Each structure stands twice: as structure tokens, then as C-alpha cells.
Amino acid sequence: MSKRITITLLAATALLTSVTTLATELVYEPINPSFGGNPLNGSFLLSKANSQNAHSAPLSERSYDERLQESLERAYINRIVREITDIAFGEQEYDEDGNPIDSIFNQDSIFVSGDFQVELITSNPDSIIVNITNLLTGEVTVVEIPRFG
Numbered sequence: 480m481s482k483r484i485t486i487t488l489l490a491a492t493a494l495l496t497s498v499t500t501l502a503t504e505l506v507y508e509p510i511n512p513s514f515g516g517n518p519l520n521g522s523f524l525l526s527k528a529n530s531q532n533a534h535s536a537p538l539s540e541r542s543y544d545e546r547l548q549e550s551l552e553r554a555y556i557n558r559i560v561r562e563i564t565d566i567a568f569g570e571q572e573y574d575e576d577g578n579p580i581d582s583i584f585n586q587d588s589i590f591v592s593g594d595f596q597v598e599l600i601t602s603n604p605d606s607i608i609v610n611i612t613n614l615l616t617g618e619v620t621v622v623e624i625p626r627f628g
Contacts, residue, residue, distance in 0.1 A: 517607045552592045559590070559599065563607055 509516040511524060541549075590597045594615050600608040609622040 520614070555590065557593070563599075563609070563624060566601065566626065567607055568627050 490492045509522055510619070512521045587600050587602055590599070594613060596614055597614040598610040598612070600610070606625070606626055607624040609624070611620040611622070612618070
């Protein structure tokens with residue numbers, strides 16, 4: 480019987496030794512590259528998220544005249560900003576009355592764009608005042624730009 484116990488103990492010891500040698504330390508590695516995971520997982524995770532996304536942006540088909548109007552308003556606003564900058568920094572030429580030459584600001588002017596009204600007051604010799612009024616809410620924003628020239 481002692482042989483049987485010895486063989487059993489040897490078998491148990493061999494079994495325990497093989498189990499402990501196969502065990503390794505468990506280390507957490509994130510999947511998301513934003514949190515330190517493999518950067519190659521990024522495109523996979525994005526495609527999975529897009530496939531699960533049930534939301535879609537509403538399609539807004541604008542007509543040609545709406546796009547033309549937006550383009551004209553954008554061009555006019557760019558010109559306003561460019562001329563305000565020229566006037567404010569003294570790069571604009573003036574006539575004998577103090578009005579800018581070859582400018583859209585030969586007098587105070589009002590521009591309406593969508594839900595906003597922009598009033599430009601250039602008659603003040605020290606600054607340019609821009610009043611922006613939200614026509615829906617009545618909220619008024621006043622921007623005062625000092626003249627440096």
C-alpha cells in the first residue's frame with residue numbers, strides 16, 4: 480500500500496507542478512486605442528459603431544436660388560469685415576468729408592441677412608460701431624471697433 484500512496488503522491492505532485500507552470504500573470508490591456516489599446520483597433524471600432532448607429536442627419540436639399548443667396552450674403556459679409564478692418568487700421572483712403580473713398584461705407588448702413596440685422600455706424604470719428612440685432616428675439620449685440628489710423 481505504501482507503493483500505491485507513493486505513486487499517488489508522485490502523480491499529484493506532477494499534476495500540481497504542471498498546473499502551476501502553465502499559469503501566468505493576468506494583465507489587462509484595453510481594446511480602445513484612446514485608452515492605450517492597439518492603434519490598429521481604431522478602424523474596426525469605428526466601423527462597429529457606425530454600423531450600430533441608427534441616427535442619420537436630415538437631408539436638406541437647398542435650391543439653386545437659396546445657395547446663390549447664401550453665397551452672395553457670405554461675399555457681402557466678407558467685404559464688410561475687410562472694409563471695417565481697413566477703416567479701423569487706417570488703411571482706407573478718405574475724401575474731404577471724412578468718408579471712405581470707394582467703399583460701401585460712404586454713410587451709415589443697414590444690412591439684413593436671414594434673422595439678423597447688421598447696422599454699421601461709421602460716422603463716429605473714434606470708432607466703428609456694429610449693431611447686430613436678432614430679429615426673432617430682439618437681442619442686440621454691440622461691437623465697437625476703435626480706429627487706429
